[in-house]
Amino acid sequence: ELKVEQNPLFLSMQEGKNYTIYCNYxxxxxxxxxxxxxxxxxxxxxxVLLSNGAVKQEGRLMASLDTKARLSTLHITAAxxxxxxxxxxxxxxxxxxxxFGAGTQxxxxx
Amino acid sequence: NxxxxxxxxxxxxxxxxxxxxxxxxxxxxxxxxxxxxxxxxxxxxxxxxxxxxxxxQGEVPNGYNVSRSTTEDFPLRLLSAAPSxxxxxxxxxxxxxxxxxxQYFGPGTRxxxx
Numbered sequence: 108e109l110k111v112e113q114n115p116l117f118l119s120m121q122e123g124k125n126y127t128i129y130c131n132y133x134x135x136x137x138x139x140x141x142x143x144x145x146x147x148x149x150x151x152x153x154x155v156l157l158s159n160g161a162v163k164q165e166g167r168l169m170a171s172l173d174t175k176a177r178l179s180t181l182h183i184t185a186a187x188x189x190x191x192x193x194x195x196x197x198x199x200x201x202x203x204x205x206x207f208g209a210g211t212q213x214x215x216x217x
Numbered sequence: 218n219x220x221x222x223x224x225x226x227x228x229x230x231x232x233x234x235x236x237x238x239x240x241x242x243x244x245x246x247x248x249x250x251x252x253x254x255x256x257x258x259x260x261x262x263x264x265x266x267x268x269x270x271x272x273x274q275g276e277v278p279n280g281y282n283v284s285r286s287t288t289e290d291f292p293l294r295l296l297s298a299a300p301s302x303x304x305x306x307x308x309x310x311x312x313x314x315x316x317x318x319x320q321y322f323g324p325g326t327r328x329x330x331x
Contacts, residue, residue, distance in 0.1 A: 111259075137316060148324070148325075149307065149325055150307065150322040151322075152319050155319055195260070197315075199315045199316040201316075202314075203313075203315055204250075204265065204275065204314075204315065205250075205262065205315045207260040208259050210257075210259050
């Protein structure tokens with residue numbers, strides 16, 4: 108059974124500093140997603156990572172995937188208030204179903 | 218395109234009542250799924266469908282029924298609501314299984330069972 112673990116579950120960020128969210132998963136997968144959720148809102152797709160060594164960047168967010176270590180990271184550069192949200196990683200299992208991590212709640216303060 | 222739509226946005230039920238959560242998409246997606254979101258637990262898959270007439274169970278299917286008579290619609294039925302079903306429900310769709318395609322999520326239905 109595929110298990111997905113995110114850490115930390117809560118991250119208090121100072122504006123201007125760099126932070127990383129980690130996503131570990133237990134079995135082999137060919138696809139990993141990162142989603143963002145604002146309070147009371149739906150999930151927005153940020154990145155899809157398909158292969159070992161994949162790196163995707165959008166603005167201050169950069170996601171990477173190491174399939175050998177079964178680890179993905181979401182790196183936030185120079186945090187700003189607009190990045191306050193909950194971030195989820197999700198891994199597709201061999202049946203094609205998504206298994207989500209518990210989410211990382213990010214709060215960015217001045 | 219309206220994308221993925223869900224109705225209602227909010228619902229309060231009494232224990233034992235039944236109801237249907239509606240989900241529709243206009244993107245001609247074959248794959249549709251229902252998730253529930255509870256604090257600290259991420260999203261958990263309830264049921265999914267790979268096309269009209271085909272449905273299957275996810276991680277937490279008990280107490281829920283689904284059917285898929287058209288490509289566009291994928292309703293979720295609560296047979297006899299229980300307080301444990303208080304949650305936020307999201308419908309999602311994609312062209313194919315998440316192993317090959319990104320899922321797009323609806324706005325959610327917030328359900329409270331008293």
